[in-house]
Amino acid sequence: MFLATGSLGDSNSTNETVTNFFNRKTIGLDRGYITYQPVAHRWLQLTGGKFAYTWQRTSVTFDPDINPEGFSEKLSFDLSTPVLKNFTAQAIQMLFSENNSSKFLTGHDSFAVGGQVSGKLEVGIFSSTPSFTILNWRNVDAILNASAFAVQATTTVPGEGPGCASGLGLPSVPPCVYGPQGFTNATFTDSSGKIHFLSQFLYADLILNNQLKTGISRFPLNLMLEYQNNLNAADHPLDATGNATNLGKQSHGYFADLSLGQxxxxNDVQFGYAFEREEQDAIIASFSESEQRAPTNILQHRIYAQWKLRPSITASYVLWVGRTLNSNLQHSIVAPGTTPGTTEPWLKRMQFDLLYMF
Structure with missing residues (x-):
């Protein structure tokens, strides 16, 4: 079991703010799970509960502070072949909203199901861990109709949590949109006044995690490459006024991270640079990386340096430089004074962390 600080209405962050008139700070159950891995069959791993990610992923698809809830079944085989050293296949089931409507037979829970296959390859001084993940999200409109408890708000104003996400046509009081860091996916409102995602979400995520030995054990060269595609994205996005455009699918995410060190x-150190380009409906904005400029529809650069001071203490510096990719799309997050269709100025932010692990 793991405990964490932070608002109960923000799964993307464990940060606490020094405010609220000396009120007590929230501590919640961050992880609580059971893993079954029999000694006689180490290739089998079954996990259920609220757990850390059991599959290879990056912040392109999920914020690193999120601990998903559900189940994971993994089969992992170590091999003695010249190149292929491991093969892993697993199934994933995540449950993110229970429907407790009185319409029991017509109501549906919200969930994501899929799986991942991965391997580990070694050729001389080069190693690579490729993976491919497919993840199908169902009944996602529940995210747009979150309760006051889910967003930690009263019926009129935010409470301890982020409150209702804002945007063109989005409700300002619960039930409303769950978007702890803002909300950037395209939506529409039907004739009855109900809000829906314009796109559905079926992630197809390819990752290549590569490492090259440089001859200095403390300084391997690392290169992470990722291509994410939402196969169920809408054919055309909406503009800032909610009207259809002639643009193609906003379904792609591209990521590259180059670093030296470990x-x-x-006293190990690591220096690196990462680039991300993520289109509006490449992923569900509510679960994206919380530190970047916006949840989706972004260009993001990240320069970082880390130093392991002690076995349990790491100092970290990160420079985030990002801007909205297309300011003319619906729900774009832009700087004040930015006219839709123009290029937003770069937002630059430095972050210093001292991480203690115990």
Whole structure:
């Protein structure tokens, strides 16, 4: 079991703010799970509960502070072939909203199901861990109709949590949109006044995690490459006024992270640069990386340096430089004074962290 600080209405962050008139700070159950891995069959791993990610992923698809809820079944086989050293296949089931409507037979829970296959390849001084993930999200409109408890708000104003996400045509009081860091996916409102996602979400995510030994054990060269595609994205997005455009699907995400060094032992250091380009409906905005400029529809650069001061203490510096990719799309998050269709100025933000693990 793991405990964490932070608002109960923000799964994307464990940060607390020094405010609210000396009120007590929230501590919640961040992880609570059971993993079954029999000694006689180490290739089998069954996990259920609220757990850390059991599959290879990056912040392109999920914020690193989120611990999903549901089940994971993994089969992992170590091999002694010249190149292929491991093969892993797993199934994933995540449950993110229970429907407790009185319409029991017509109501549906919200969930995501899928799986991942991955392997580990080694050729001389080069190693690579490729993976491919497919993840189908069902009944996602529940995210747009979150309760006051889910967004930690009263019926009129935010409470301890982020409150209702704002945007053109989005409700300002619960039930409303769950978007802890803002909300950037395209939506529409039907004739009865109910809000819906314009796109559905079926993630197809390819990752290549590569490492090259440089001859200095503390300084391997690391290169992470990722291509994410939402196969169920709408054919055409909406503009800032909610009207249809002639643009193609906003379904793609591209990510590259190049670094030198590692963080295994005391006084290890690592320096790196990461680039991300993520279109509006490439992923569900509510669960995206919380530190970047916006949940989706972004260009993001990240320069970082880390130093492992002690086995349990790491110092970290990150420079985030990002802007909205297309300011003319619905629900774009832009700087004040930015006219739809123009290029938003770069937002630059430095972050210093001292991480203690115990």
């Amino acid at each position: 963080l295994k032992n005391r």
